Amino acid sequence: MKIVVLSGGVGGARFLLGVREHASPAGHEITAVVNVGDDMWHAGVRIAPDLDSITYALAGVNDTERGWGRAGESERVSGELRAYGVGWPWFTLGDLDLGTHLARTHYLREGLGLSGATERITARWPLGATLIPSTDSEVETHVVTADGTLHFQEWWTRHRAAIPALGFEYRGAEEASPAPGVLDAIASADAILVAPSNPVVSIGPILAIPGIREALRDAAAPVVGVSPIIAGAVVRGMADACLTAIGVETSAAAVALHYGSRSAGGLLDAWLVDSSDAAELARVEAAGIRARAVPLWMTSPEVTADMVAAALVAAR
Numbered sequence: 001m002k003i004v005v006l007s008g009g010v011g012g013a014r015f016l017l018g019v020r021e022h023a024s025p026a027g028h029e030i031t032a033v034v035n036v037g038d039d040m041w042h043a044g045v046r047i048a049p050d051l052d053s054i055t056y057a058l059a060g061v062n063d064t065e066r067g068w069g070r071a072g073e074s075e076r077v078s079g080e081l082r083a084y085g086v087g088w089p090w091f092t093l094g095d096l097d098l099g100t101h102l103a104r105t106h107y108l109r110e111g112l113g114l115s116g117a118t119e120r121i122t123a124r125w126p127l128g129a130t131l132i133p134s135t136d137s138e139v140e141t142h143v144v145t146a147d148g149t150l151h152f153q154e155w156w157t158r159h160r161a162a163i164p165a166l167g168f169e170y171r172g173a174e175e176a177s178p179a180p181g182v183l184d185a186i187a188s189a190d191a192i193l194v195a196p197s198n199p200v201v202s203i204g205p206i207l208a209i210p211g212i213r214e215a216l217r218d219a220a221a222p223v224v225g226v227s228p229i230i231a232g233a234v235v236r237g238m239a240d241a242c243l244t245a246i247g248v249e250t251s252a253a254a255v256a257l258h259y260g261s262r263s264a265g266g267l268l269d270a271w272l273v274d275s276s277d278a279a280e281l282a283r284v285e286a287a288g289i290r291a292r293a294v295p296l297w298m299t300s301p302e303v304t305a306d307m308v309a310a311a312l313v314a315a316r
């Protein structure tokens with residue numbers, strides 16, 4: 001069985017750990033189509049936070065305490081860059097993580113696309129999944145505020161999403177095309193899962209690449225989403241600030257309705273909400289999306305594997 005997962009960074013990585021836990025023993029093939037909207041050039045290197053978060057988590061080399069970067073890394077190089085006034089002083093890069101960015105930049109300079117560079121980087125570890133960026137083009141998310149626009153990273157990391165957002169721009173998306181392998185993976189999938197990633201700045205920029213939405217609509221495989229919202233809260237992070245900005249209420253049902261039913265031109269055939277949100281099932285079903293309530297807290301790969309199993313049952 002071929003399983004395709006649309007994914008952002010840290011939340012998507014937790015989900016993929018569960019997908020691998022559930023699917024690898026059965027020999028299923030896992031492909032993640034990953035958001036590039038957080039990517040940027042910084043201090044001369046290309047940074048791809050969501051791809052790297054997934055790579056490090058699946059490789060088991062991520063820093064679980066900080067929640068980002070590599071375990072056991074120092075920040076000596078970042079300190080030197082700060083002394084030179086290079087880059088953003090509030091954006092710290094660990095030294096091991098910088099090694100990845102240097103390697104990626106080297107591959108890009110050699111003429112590989114981001115997908116080719118990702119293939120080289122991920123080949124180092126037995127990840128148990130293939131990672132493909134949504135596009136090889138530079139598509140970056142910018143946040144519109146009353147005082148102008150800023151890169152998503154600046155809004156999120158420096159300002160902790162505290163500046164009210166009026167909207168989001170996926171810059172470069174219109175001229176972009178899906179990375180090699182994305183459309184084939186979607187077309188040949190047996191199940192397509194939408195990770196409980198940020199709907200606005202992780203899944204949104206993937207769907208904004210022309211061709212991907214259409215491919216999902218035409219796919220033979222069912223599309224099943226998992227709610228990133230539990231009991232009206234975002235679980236971890238600040239995704240509520242993003243949802244509010246685009247006028248979507250922070251609830252499991254509202255996110256499903258935002259994605260829409262595939263039978264009505266939207267994304268989803270089925271949607272999982274947390275057991276505590278069972279009262280929202282009827283609203284989702286009324287929109288033409290099959291809905292099920294199961295535990296959605298991703299506390300360990302084993303627990304998440306049960307959630308993935310439920311998603312695959314909902315897919316049938």
Ligand code: GDP
Pocket residue numbers: 007008009010011012013014050053195196197198201202226227228229230234235236237238239296297298299
């Ligand atoms: P990012 O790119 O690193 O921000 O990560 P993602 O976009 O992939 O995922 C972030 C989202 O994961 C958050 O907005 C949360 O709503 C969601 N999330 C985090 N932990 C959990 C969990 O245990 N269960 C569920 N259902 N969602 C979660």
Ligand code: CA
Pocket residue numbers: 008009010035038049050201202
């Ligand atoms: Ca991200």
